[in-house]
Amino acid sequence: EVRLVESGGGLVQPGGSLRLSCAASGFTFSNYWMYWVRQAPGKGLEWVSYVTDSGGTPYYANSVKGRFTISRDNAKSMVYLQMNSLKPEDTAVYYCVRHNRGLDYWGKGTLVNISS
Numbered sequence: 001e002v003r004l005v006e007s008g009g010g011l012v013q014p015g016g017s018l019r020l021s022c023a024a025s026g027f028t029f030s031n032y033w034m035y036w037v038r039q040a041p042g043k044g045l046e047w048v049s050y051v052t053d054s055g056g057t058p059y060y061a062n063s064v065k066g067r068f069t070i071s072r073d074n075a076k077s078m079v080y081l082q083m084n085s086l087k088p089e090d091t092a093v094y095y096c097v098r099h100n101r102g103l104d105y106w107g108k109g110t111l112v113n114i115s116s
Helices: none
Strands: 003-007 010-012 018-025 033-039 045-051 068-073 078-083 092-099 103-106 110-114
Touching: 003 092, 018 033, 018 092, 018 110, 033 078, 033 103, 045 068, 045 078, 045 092
Parallel strands: 010 110
Antiparallel strands: 003 018, 018 078, 033 045, 033 092, 068 078, 092 103, 092 110
């Protein structure tokens, strides 16, 4: 069974940092690209970042470029999202998602709330 479990969300003041983690299991993690996708309250889904199976050049949405860093550890089947200089508009549920000819498996998400 494919499982993706996110952790690391919480309440942080603007300008702060958080590190999200995603633990993957039930599949050969190193074979898949992995995404972080977020959904802000009352808004649609927005892809934030993705990393290739080998951890090569990552990609970022313009809204987070220069502030967020995605990484993965294939030995541990983990993917991370380091988020710095957080803004209120980063408030959202963040999902870890597997890519396989599309975004096929999603975690349950972790809530990130940026507020003073």
